[in-house]
Amino acid sequence: MCFRFFALIFFGFSILLFPVDSFSQPRCPLGTMPGSMDCSIRGHHVVRYEGYGAYVKSMSGDTTYWVTGADSGGLAGVTADAMTACRRAGNDDCEVLGTWRNSCASVGSVNLEGIKHRIFRTGSNGRASRRAVRQECSAISPSAECKVHKAVCIDFRTDLVPYY
Structure with missing residues (x-):
């Protein structure tokens, strides 16, 4: 009985004297759920950067x-950059087809009575955005060929930055 008592006392003091760094749970800001993107990892803080995209078209x-x-610069920044790219190519009829944030987007086109209709749709992944474009093509002209371009997907980016 005496040995168990002393072993228990020694074990209790050893925890106080030799703290163990926990690698399983990083520090989180107040009000943040453990495991979320805002938690820190070994003295670093996770910073989340939103991802933005813009499609611009030129009819001519x-x-x-x-x-x-x-x-x-957010949606305004990428939209301005896309408009600049369109105008640098010598187009003077550039207009925004669509913008998106932290998801995927696809564009496609379908001809109806000699007029080319461009379609922009977003989705949670590339397959969903392409499917949405095809559905819109079918709604415009069920019998015409729908041309769908490869989806462009963007996700938010995270970086670890040290605490200061």
Whole structure:
């Protein structure tokens, strides 16, 4: 009985004297759930950068331009960059086809009575955004061929930055 008592006392003091760094649970800011993106990892804080994208079209050049960026001035910044890319190519009829944030986007086109209709749709992944474009094509002209371009996906980006 005496040995168990002393062993228990020794074990209790050893925990106080030799703290163990816990690697399983990082520090989190007040009000943040453990495991969330805002928790820290070994003295670093996780910073989340939103991802943005914009599609711009030119009717005369029959071209679509897209720009993506993370924390790059938001939707306004990527939209301005896409418009600049369209105008640098010599187009003077550039207009925004669509913008998106932290998801995927697809563009496509369908001809109806000689008029090319461009379609922009977003989705949680590339397959969903392409499917949405095809559905819109079918709604415009069920019998015409729908051309769907490869989806462009952007996610938020995270970086670890040290605490100061």
